[in-house]
Amino acid sequence: xxxxxxxxxxxxxxxxxxxxxxxxxxxxxxxxxxxxxxxxxxxxxxxxxxxxxxxxxxxxxxxxxxxxxxxxxxxxxxxxxxxxxxxxxxxxxxxxxxxxxxxxxxxxxxxxxxxxxxxxxxxxxxxxxxxxxxxxxxxxxxxxxxxxxxxxxxxxxxxxxxxxxxxxxxxxxxxxxxxxxxxxxxxxxxxxxxxxxxxxxxxxxxxxxxxxxxxxxxxxxxxxxxxxxxxxxxxxxxxxxxxxxxxxxxxxxxxxxxxxxxxxxxxxxxxxxxxxxxxxxxxxxxxxxxxxxxxxxxxxxxxxxxxxxxxxxxxxxxxxxxxxxxxxxxxxxxxxxxxxxxxxxxxxxxxxxxxxxxxxxxxxxxxxxxxxxxxxxxxxxxxxxxxxxxxxxxxxxxxxxxxxxxxxxxxxxxxxxxxxxxxxxxxxxxxxxxxxxxxxxxxxxxxxxxxxxxxxxxxxxxxxxxxxxxxxxxxxxxxxxxxxxxxxxxxxxxxxxxxxxxxxxxxxxxxxxxxxxxxxxxxxxxxxxxxxxxxxxxxxxxxxxxxxxxxxxxxxxxxxxxxxxxxxxxxxxxxxxxxxxxxxxxxxxxxxxxxxxxxxxxxxxxxxxxxxxxxxxxxxxxxxxxxxxxxxxxxxxxxxxxxxxxxxxxxxxxxxxxxxxxxxx
Amino acid sequence: xxxxxxxxxxxxxxxxxxxxxxxxxxxxxxxxxxxxxxxxxxxxxxxxxxxxxxxxxxxxxxxxxxxxxxxxxxxxxxxxxxxxxxxxxxxxxxxxxxx
Numbered sequence: 213x214x215x216x217x218x219x220x221x222x223x224x225x226x227x228x229x230x231x232x233x234x235x236x237x238x239x240x241x242x243x244x245x246x247x248x249x250x251x252x253x254x255x256x257x258x259x260x261x262x263x264x265x266x267x268x269x270x271x272x273x274x275x276x277x278x279x280x281x282x283x284x285x286x287x288x289x290x291x292x293x294x295x296x297x298x299x300x301x302x303x304x305x306x307x308x309x310x311x312x313x314x315x316x317x318x319x320x321x322x323x324x325x326x327x328x329x330x331x332x333x334x335x336x337x338x339x340x341x342x343x344x345x346x347x348x349x350x351x352x353x354x355x356x357x358x359x360x361x362x363x364x365x366x367x368x369x370x371x372x373x374x375x376x377x378x379x380x381x382x383x384x385x386x387x388x389x390x391x392x393x394x395x396x397x398x399x400x401x402x403x404x405x406x407x408x409x410x411x412x413x414x415x416x417x418x419x420x421x422x423x424x425x426x427x428x429x430x431x432x433x434x435x436x437x438x439x440x441x442x443x444x445x446x447x448x449x450x451x452x453x454x455x456x457x458x459x460x461x462x463x464x465x466x467x468x469x470x471x472x473x474x475x476x477x478x479x480x481x482x483x484x485x486x487x488x489x490x491x492x493x494x495x496x497x498x499x500x501x502x503x504x505x506x507x508x509x510x511x512x513x514x515x516x517x518x519x520x521x522x523x524x525x526x527x528x529x530x531x532x533x534x535x536x537x538x539x540x541x542x543x544x545x546x547x548x549x550x551x552x553x554x555x556x557x558x559x560x561x562x563x564x565x566x567x568x569x570x571x572x573x574x575x576x577x578x579x580x581x582x583x584x585x586x587x588x589x590x591x592x593x594x595x596x597x598x599x600x601x602x603x604x605x606x607x608x609x610x611x612x613x614x615x616x617x618x619x620x621x622x623x624x625x626x627x628x629x630x631x632x633x634x635x636x637x638x639x640x641x642x643x644x645x646x647x648x649x650x651x652x653x654x655x656x657x658x659x660x661x662x663x664x665x666x667x668x669x670x671x672x673x674x675x676x677x678x679x680x681x682x683x684x685x686x687x688x689x690x691x692x693x694x695x696x697x698x699x700x701x702x703x704x705x706x707x708x709x710x711x712x713x714x715x716x717x718x719x720x721x722x723x724x725x726x727x728x729x730x731x732x733x734x735x736x737x738x739x740x741x742x743x744x745x746x747x748x749x750x751x752x753x754x755x756x757x758x759x760x761x762x763x764x765x766x767x768x769x770x771x772x773x774x775x776x777x778x779x780x781x782x783x784x785x786x787x788x789x790x791x792x793x794x795x796x797x798x799x800x801x802x803x804x805x806x807x808x809x810x811x812x813x814x815x816x817x818x819x820x821x822x823x824x825x826x827x828x829x830x831x832x833x834x835x836x837x838x839x840x841x842x843x844x845x846x847x848x849x850x851x852x853x854x855x856x857x858x859x860x861x862x863x864x865x866x867x868x869x870x871x872x873x874x875x876x877x
Numbered sequence: 878x879x880x881x882x883x884x885x886x887x888x889x890x891x892x893x894x895x896x897x898x899x900x901x902x903x904x905x906x907x908x909x910x911x912x913x914x915x916x917x918x919x920x921x922x923x924x925x926x927x928x929x930x931x932x933x934x935x936x937x938x939x940x941x942x943x944x945x946x947x948x949x950x951x952x953x954x955x956x957x958x959x960x961x962x963x964x965x966x967x968x969x970x971x972x973x974x975x976x
Contacts, residue, residue, distance in 0.1 A: 852972030855907075859899050 215276060217292040220256050220302060221341035223249040228334040235327035242327040246334045247313045253341065254306035264299045265700045273412060273704045275347050286407050293347035293412060296702040297480055300549065301344040304556045308469035309337040311672040315564050316461040318668035319571055329369060336362035340470040344477065348409035349398045356394065356474060360387050363471050367458035379457035386451035390441015397434030401485065404431055411481060416705060418484040425488065432489030435482060436500060443475025445537055446507040449530045456522040460567030463522060467529040468560035473552050476536045480549050483540070484706055492543045497628060501541025505632040507534030512639035516646065520576045521566050524647045528602065529559055531636060535617055542629050544620025546698045551617055554609035554683045558601035561676035565595040568669050569651060572662035578650040580658035587662045590670045592652050594677040599648050601680040603641035604731040612684030619723045634730050641734030649742040883924035890917035904956045904966040908949060915945045
């Protein structure tokens, strides 16, 4: 099976074609095709994972590729690359996608573009799987862009409302901004790798130090721009909260498995490049970790002022992605991708819960929720589990992975990152407590009668909740040596690198207790504020203190980043460039066009007046007149009398005869 | 036997023919004059043939006689049609092709 990994992305792609061509005629409007295909992909992924884990270390990565186009010495190929990282991603993507597919049959029931939705969902999954298994950077780019297109299609699923289509365009354009970097990076690294797109080859060269540091730095920075766009890192994170305009299952898919983690996956996949380019082993600060750290804090702060429950979760995702990027930036490779792994479960869970709530109350706003814990018991229970896992409460999924990141930052000599990570943990716990309170406690503030969602939605919630509880144990001694996450989720050839900083780190009680204390403090403080109505001095602070109000306004306006992009950057570009373009258009282009026109007209006139009228007509008229003149002269010869003709004939004959005689003598 | 005598006879006949063709107004007489000219040529050919002791001259003469017969046939038919149309065979009056 390790040799036939190409089947895994192919199945959803086939499903996409089937749904597109025959979806509306299928008994379940195409949903069954998507579920079967993604389910099969998941089963195959499990088989692949079992094979991979079953092999004895040291394992060899398995590559298969075929050349699609040979141009000189450069081959453009398509292929598959299987190693621990691939296996982990295959599991996560196909599993989350399967859950989302099942959930969508309930959530999207009766939607006018139900079939289309499932087609796009299948393609989305196929693209992400294609990206994950690719062995060369070009194929990677293809998957990457396909993921972007699918997210565009799905975020704008309800495009009738301008807001939604705007959000889709924004998501697409913002990620495209980063993609430019990615493309340049891939080209740079193509030359750096001496004319090869193969990722493993490139990584090996980077590891061996065969590529100059400057070249790697340029390539790495460009690639990282792609990551910043795709994984919604500061300062290009603004598209992700707006992407909440899409249907909630799509949000879950984007946030947990298919879209945003592509950026993190890219860093993990090209890790030797980043490692060498940004000198991650030097400690202190570097670009990757600093961007991750900034993202953690700014996104977590924004999560406090959101009313839309999905936006709280969106900013939470941005923040958690910041953790992953920071983890990779501080050299804690395994911790970073482990966080990706656990985060996928609880974030998908939280989004699907939010979807269930929205399905029940028909509003995204927490100000129209409240008191739902009795009305939607399963949604309530699973949401709480998800929140606790996200907050890093001990022995749930998020606790282990976040703790490893903090430990990595600590051990590898990144004290600032450790502090930021702890601050982030505190804020995460606090804003999730706020969200839980606003949704499930207090009085119900909306209209209508909320009800628990159908089983097709609740069952995925229960499954994901179960996994959110246990996923974190995957990297502990409990599952045994062979199954332990850090032992199988590896990239052969780079173990030395990704395990350089004690991947095997034992559970550190002191670090763990600090992070737990911080998380509990966050929950506690936030809980006191909301549940016990304590912390009175904080109430109305934004009304009394100008500083607090200014901060609040800053947060509500999302640091004015959107204004910066749309008004200042786009606006300033739009204004002068548009004017310059207008000037250029009016003066230069129109001048050229008019000049050409006037020239053509002058030439035309000249041709008409001189050549046509004088020369050509002169010839024609002259020929006519000449013919007429000569005719009128010659007509006198033409008397019609045969005898005159005969006389002329004989005279001529006589003349010729005389001439002949004269000449021959 | 002197060749020049035959040639002289032929030349005289030819000139009479030319005169007839050019001066006569009656179309039938013009045709007859053409016959004179053709026969003058025949005399020439036969005379040359006899002079050179071969028969080629007589062969040509026979061809010319045949063609002359055809020519007279066509010519008389035309004259007949002109007469039917115009009740006249005066060539001076037949100038339809006047430019």
